[in-house]
Amino acid sequence: MRFGTKAIHAGVAPDPSTGAIMTPIYQTSTYVQRGPGDHDGYEYSRTHNPTRTALQNALAALENGAHGLCFATGMASIDGLIKLLKPGDHVLSTNDLYGGTYRLFTRIFQEFGVKFTFIDMSDASRVEPHITPATKLLWVETPTNPLLRVIDISAMAVLAKRHNCLLAVDNTFASPYLQNPLDLGADLVMHSLTKYMAGHSDVVMGALIVKDAELAERLAYVQNSSGATPGPMDCFLVLRGIKTLHLRMQRHCENGAIVAEFLRAHPKVDRVYWPGLVDSPGHAIAKRQMRGFGGMMSFTLKGDHMQDAMRVLSSTELFALAESLGGVESLIGHPASMTHASIPREERMKNGLADSLIRLSVGVEDAQDLVDDLKAALG
Ligand SMILES: *Cc1c(COP(=O)(O)O)cnc(C)c1O
16 A cells, blocks of 8 residues: 555554444443453553554554554653663764653653763764663654754664664654655654644644564553553544645645745845755755655744844744644744753754744645745744
């Protein structure tokens, strides 16, 4: 099956009891057994729920994996993965990172003795010296948030194999429509389903997708033991969302290209970060490992004044000022004071996160209206 067909059909089947074409919301905590231990694989909804099973199977299919595991949020899915590690284990991570991930690593798991190093992985040849005998996991986000740096997943997979550690890729920004890390050699894919996958800004959820059965079993153990599982209503919403993932992503990419070109030509804009621009540093790798460049981008203003950025942020009418991304509606945000506020300023500036940096999640509205909105706000 090709992508668009999988988005609609993978993991789902008409409900056996009624023929309902849409997977029912199995709003139940428990399941009646015929005799002790005599049941159809469902005992308690923290462990298994049929709506969640359908979603997990659909996600596995979209990422060309074998096993999907859903968690209550994207953060809970990362939390579940790191719980496979032990005190003293080391994680090598990208430095241009989702702020919540940085916080989880440094404020929660570092306290339990897991060690983290954050480096720029966009130059693959400089990564290996940071791998130590204690390194158990390479954590990669690509394209990165919010600077849209591109990391060579295949090159990281070679390093992970050579040093006997796992490679996990946060694929939230690309979605499986644009990029399939497992095909490039990654061991795990993580998604904040909250974003492009669900796509309608109405649900928060996360997932891990793997090929390896033993790894899936260890993760399922954490998923059930820690218990951060999503409810069936939310699983239904994500299942519904992914049925149009391919259609939405096409439009996100088209609109992304139009908005990026507009910004680049604007006299008040300094730099535009979007991997689709042919002269952007990650373009060559992005072209190789992605099928399109998506609707996420950032830009800075000439002079780099926080006040100028604030003026733009409060002047748009269509672009709504909000956290999050990947929904049908366009959003605008200010990483330094919003998503990345938990990263100290010094650390932020060191990693190129300027005060005037503005992040856009370009939605699927009519592109000309989006351009007009930005033109007015920048004017
Ligand atoms: C939003 C996001 C997360 C966290 O997911 P939640 O669903 O908000 O918990 C992780 N990584 C990236 C890249 C994100 O955008």
